[in-house]
Amino acid sequence: xxxxxxxxxxxxxxxxxxxxxxxxxxxxxxxxxxxxxxxxxxxxxxxxxxxxxxxxxxxxxxxxxxxxxxxxxxxxxxxxxxxxxxxxxxxxxxxxxxxxxxxxxxxxxxxxxxxxxxxxxxxxxxxxxxxxxxxxxxxxxxxxxxxxxxxxxxxxxxxxxxxxxxxxxxxxxxxxxxxxxxxxxxxxxxxxxxxxxxxxxxxxxxxxxxxxxxxxxxxxxxxxxxxxxxxxxxxxxxxxxxxxxxxxxx
Amino acid sequence: xxxxxxxxxxxxxxxxxxxxxxxxxxxxxxxxxxxxxxxxxxxxxxxxxxxxxxxxxxxxxxxxxxxxxxxxxxxxxxxxxxxxxxxxxxxxxxxxxxxxxxxxxxxxxxxxxxxxxxxxxxxxxxxxxxxxxxxxxxxxxxxxxxxxxxxxxxxxxxxxxxxxxxxxxxxxxxxxxxxxxxxxxxxxxxxxxxxxxxxxxxxxxxxxxxxxxxxxxxxxxxxxxxxxxxxxxxxxxxxxxxxxxxxxxx
Numbered sequence: 001x002x003x004x005x006x007x008x009x010x011x012x013x014x015x016x017x018x019x020x021x022x023x024x025x026x027x028x029x030x031x032x033x034x035x036x037x038x039x040x041x042x043x044x045x046x047x048x049x050x051x052x053x054x055x056x057x058x059x060x061x062x063x064x065x066x067x068x069x070x071x072x073x074x075x076x077x078x079x080x081x082x083x084x085x086x087x088x089x090x091x092x093x094x095x096x097x098x099x100x101x102x103x104x105x106x107x108x109x110x111x112x113x114x115x116x117x118x119x120x121x122x123x124x125x126x127x128x129x130x131x132x133x134x135x136x137x138x139x140x141x142x143x144x145x146x147x148x149x150x151x152x153x154x155x156x157x158x159x160x161x162x163x164x165x166x167x168x169x170x171x172x173x174x175x176x177x178x179x180x181x182x183x184x185x186x187x188x189x190x191x192x193x194x195x196x197x198x199x200x201x202x203x204x205x206x207x208x209x210x211x212x213x214x215x216x217x218x219x220x221x222x223x224x225x226x227x228x229x230x231x232x233x234x235x236x237x238x239x240x241x242x243x244x245x246x247x248x249x250x
Numbered sequence: 251x252x253x254x255x256x257x258x259x260x261x262x263x264x265x266x267x268x269x270x271x272x273x274x275x276x277x278x279x280x281x282x283x284x285x286x287x288x289x290x291x292x293x294x295x296x297x298x299x300x301x302x303x304x305x306x307x308x309x310x311x312x313x314x315x316x317x318x319x320x321x322x323x324x325x326x327x328x329x330x331x332x333x334x335x336x337x338x339x340x341x342x343x344x345x346x347x348x349x350x351x352x353x354x355x356x357x358x359x360x361x362x363x364x365x366x367x368x369x370x371x372x373x374x375x376x377x378x379x380x381x382x383x384x385x386x387x388x389x390x391x392x393x394x395x396x397x398x399x400x401x402x403x404x405x406x407x408x409x410x411x412x413x414x415x416x417x418x419x420x421x422x423x424x425x426x427x428x429x430x431x432x433x434x435x436x437x438x439x440x441x442x443x444x445x446x447x448x449x450x451x452x453x454x455x456x457x458x459x460x461x462x463x464x465x466x467x468x469x470x471x472x473x474x475x476x477x478x479x480x481x482x483x484x485x486x487x488x489x490x491x492x493x494x495x496x497x498x499x500x
Contacts, residue, residue: 012264012331012361012363013258013263014262014263014265015264015265015331015363049331051333051361052333054332055329055330055331055332055363056331076328076329079305079326079329079365080305081262081299081304081305081306081365083301083302083303083304111262111301113262113265113299113305113365115329115331115363168418168419168495169415169418169419245415
């Protein structure tokens with residue numbers, strides 16, 4: 001971003017991308033957040049849209065740059081365009097900070113309409129990438145998110161709401177769990193996203209009914225007593241259900 | 251649009267709104283389309299985003315202007331931003347046509363990212379409004395849509411896909427049916443949107459289970475033999491379910 005001048009010849013004017021990147025770890029649904037040294041608030045990772053790039057491509061770029069991962073599950077979920085989407089505290093020290101020429105300063109003073117994408121990534125494979133050394137980038141439990149800039153809290157809430165709704169429409173877990181997992185681990189993922197307890201037998205019945213699980217001839221190790229079976233997703237069936245949708249809600 | 255100059259001081263640059271307006275009539279799901287005399291293709295009704303207006307407000311304006319109705323059910327469903335979203339056949343006679351000064355011509359040559367909204371309206375109450383006398387505006391069965399400009403067909407398909415998915419998440423009908431209706435009429439609406447036959451008893455069971463219907467002490471008139479009961483939506487319960495979502499799919 002430092003090398004290409006921020007103006008409307010290089011970037012789509014007044015348009016940005018913000019990514020809500022979810023990861024699952026320690027029974028927490030975490031979200032990847034950024035803090036720059038010129039601002040006391042945290043923000044979602046984001047970027048601008050190069051004039052010669054599709055919006056979806058620009059979103060993939062943000063995601064790859066920030067997680068070091070390719071081929072991530074990524075979905076556009078909503079576009080935010082309140083007239084209040086201007087930085088009220090914009091000060092030109094930001095320009096110095098980013099080594100941006102002063103005459104490009106007006107770029108930052110316009111209203112930005114932002115397209116929200118959410119991503120599901122394997123927490124253990126993602127390596128959060130700083131843009132420079134002044135920046136902090138961290139996984140934070142979605143229940144303990146600090147104050148965010150602008151309407152980023154609203155964007156995050158909407159992403160979470162969308163994810164909860166989509167649990168009724170599609171399978172989830174492939175991008176959030178390790179390759180082998182137990183049914184209780186999968187249930188815990190659903191419970192964490194939905195923020196409620198699910199009945200064990202009901203969950204087992206419903207998840208089995210979808211037909212995307214493959215039982216492995218392997219048990220979870222490091223478990224003292226009765227070791228639970230390990231499962232993996234049947235990738236072909238998973239993709240098929242992802243495409244056609246579930247026929248029932250939870 | 252003719253009175254305010256099309257430039258980035260008045261409108262958000264490179265951004266537009268397109269509305270997929272659905273109405274239900276004669277057992278058809280119809281969509282409101284527009285044809286101008288300078289183009290042989292049809293298009294979705296749309297507009298630009300005034301610099302001082304939220305994107306959602308701009309969408310409401312398009313909808314009110316085109317249907318003559320207020321308080322319509324309207325939802326943003328996706329944003330389209332391929333780099334191909336430029337009019338390849340743009341010719342400057344359009345400027346003459348809209349009485350737009352030549353120096354504003356470059357407005358039309360940039361890539362437009364467009365935010366898609368879909369609306370559900372009561373077909374009998376909507377009065378399609380032309381922008382001028384050269385324009386045709388018509389309800390067209392969604393199964394017989396002619397060739398559309400740019401990616402408008404893709405936008406329409408995505409809106410329909412979203413509507414079908416949302417049938418699993420929320421009640422529908424309040425905005426598409428007259429105040430009093432029979433269960434077979436409601437079923438027909440669902441069948442038309444989903445484009446498939448539903449089992450009569452299953453549908454009755456499921457729709458009753460949601461708890462949004464109020465049976466009226468009235469039968470449908472003009473029916474030769476056994477007249478079916480009329481129903482209406484319990485508005486409070488309908489709104490409640492709309493807010494919290496259905497707990498089951500179809």
